[in-house]
Amino acid sequence: MEVEALDRVVQETLMALESGKEAIYDIAENARSEVERVQEELLVIQRQTLETIQEVDRLTKLEKQARLHLMTVSRDFHRYDEETVKSAYDRAMNLQVRLFVLREQEKNLRQRRDELERSLRRLRHTVEKAEMLVTRIGVVLQFLHGTLSQISVQLGNVQKQQQLALKVLLAQEEERRRIAREIHDGPAQALANIVLRADYCEQLLSRDPAKLKQELEKLKDLVRASLRDIRKIIFDLRPMPLDDLGLAGGVRRFLEDFQERYGLPVEFLFFGRELRYDPVLEVAVFRIIQEALNNAQKHAAAGRVTVKLELHPRQVLAVIRDDGKGFVPGEMVEGGEHYGLLNMRERARFLGGEVRITSAPGEGTEVIVMIPVCEEEEADGED
DSSP states (O other): OHHHHHHHHHHHHHHHHHHHHHHHHHHHHHHHHHHHHHHHHHHHHHHHHHHHHHHHHHHHHHHHHHHHHHHHHHHTGGGSOHHHHHHHHHHHHHHHHHHHHHHHHHHHHHHHHHHHHHHHHHHHHHHHHHHHHHHHHHHHHHHHHHHHTTTTSOHHHHHHHHHHHHHHHHHHHHHHHHHHHHHIIIIIHHHHHHHHHHHHHHHHHHHOHHHHHHHHHHHHHHHHHHHHHHHHHHHHHOOTHHHHHHHHHHHHHHHHHHHHHHOOOEEEEEEEOOOOOOHHHHHHHHHHHHHHHHHHHHTSOOSOEEEEEEEOSSEEEEEEEEOSOOOOHHHHHHHTOOHHHHHHHHHHHHTTOEEEEEEOTTSOEEEEEEEEOOHHHHHHHHO
16 A cells, blocks of 8 residues: 555656646747747847937037037128028027937937847746756656666665666756757757848848848858758768768768868778678767767867777777867766766667776877677678
């Protein structure tokens, strides 16, 4: 009966967490919609503010000229008739009134612009917090669902497995969140901007056709940049060159793109024959090399990287060495924050291989990947 009561409590807790997750997700979606609305209004206000500032500058010059003319006419009034003096006075007064009204309008626009910018920052912060909460609740739910069936395992082993599973889930969720953020901040924002520019082009078509060509060129550049971002995200999700070129060719293509994108010199050394393996193995080795390169570029402050790949019928060996600042491997892994290293080890372990990491502060980092090839893969490679 105690077990049944415990199970009931756990199920109710899971349902409450699911409900909370949906509620937080709705908050995030509403905040994201509000962000887009505020961004659109902010663009309009910014454009109006700029136009008003330019008009104020123009009227300021005209008003100054009108005042100087009025002073000249007033000083030598005997040289000018009454109509000329009155006209100069009326022009100066009209310009002063228009300038006063425009300055008030500029002041109000600046205040509105600042308010919208502050609102935009608050809304983005709300979206980030809500997304983080959704991610954490999702991790907890997966963690609870995955561990309820393992209660009969010995306590010590369960604790280790739970910690490892939680780290892997956190790493997966963080990667999904990163991809979602890349799509939201990259292609999604670009598409929204494309819509605004397209609307602007429609307005130019009737108002100022001469500027339309220039705006269309900008629009094409924006579409090209969005296409590059989308292709990058697709490559991160699935390295397509692996399907066509195999492991060696796919790694070679990735290293070429990596050098071009980040300007970090990479020396590629290949040994053996360009064999084809099981797609799971090829993706695993590729991802480990990719993660090691990303770590060298983001964290190691490396000036040069060497990647060695050896393909044999019974084993795949990869060595990634950089001359960066290095670190203490034990501290990074035990701290539980360096999910990239954990992912590399888990990918290799899943295939019966291993990842060895050698590093020290100031001495760079070396990652050695060794994965055995099963008999079926060996036969496919020989074919």
